Amino acid sequence: MIPRAPSLFHIEDGVAAAKPMPDGVSGELVGLRLIIQPSTPRQRPPMAVLRRSAVRPSPSPAMTSASGCLQLRDEGFMGLGFLKCCYCCHKKLDADMDVFVYKGEQAFCSAECRSQEMAREERREIEMLVRRRREAFHSRRAAPPPKIGGGSTDRQARLQIAAW
Template identity: 70%
Template sequence: MKPRMQASGDLVGLRLIIQASPRQCQHRPPLAVLRRSSLRSSPASSASKCQESLGGPRFMGLEFLKLCLCCCRKIDGDMDVFVYKGEQAFCSAECRSQHMAREERREIEILVRKRRDAFHSRRAAPGKTIGGSSDRHARVEISSFC
């Protein structure tokens, strides 16, 4: 994989280069051409262990590279693919940025919701009681007596 540079020099994505280097061709037999994208699954993953024990394939498809996750546009073989978190493909840097922003907003909303729920659960917890009412109410009653 080779980083693709914009005119300003910023990295914008990765381009897959499917081409054998000249020195590899001299020492190795000719490369086999795959008709379909595939990825060798890592031996540490439990899914691959199950597949191997069942005699299943040791490769899993890269079908996620065919459609943009954001706009569902078809990604052709000659197009640049913008990948995020390893298995999320996008047709453009804009789609990837939109998805990243949406994901970040979702994470912030979840964090705010958790904090709000924790705050409300602390406030709903019963306080110390003296004679059946809270300390604050007991102090108010005592001070109003004097």
């Protein structure tokens, strides 16, 4: 039989008796156990929620638009500027609000705004795919048919096809 290496998450029985415990603390030691639970197929991944209180605002120059949302003057610098207002409804995001983030640089005030943007993006992708397929179909139909037998006329091509 192959000897097993001691587990990091298992506490030996003799360790608890060797150390004296302060008053009010039981002598029973509790170790860590790994609990593995398979996720169900219906279970959705957790939404990305960013707590604004943990983020310091950047000291870059800003200007206020008509919606009350702060916008950065320097377009090249993204920084934390996307956390100023909701990407969907342009509502100003306060420091005490939960911010829902999608694709890393799109902040939303609620899960509803986030799901609306996701649905909008999905519709755009489907429309783009349909447009590409239509263009490919029309370009194939608009192209002249390939000539049979080099530079022959249509009558000669029909005769060649009929002879087969």
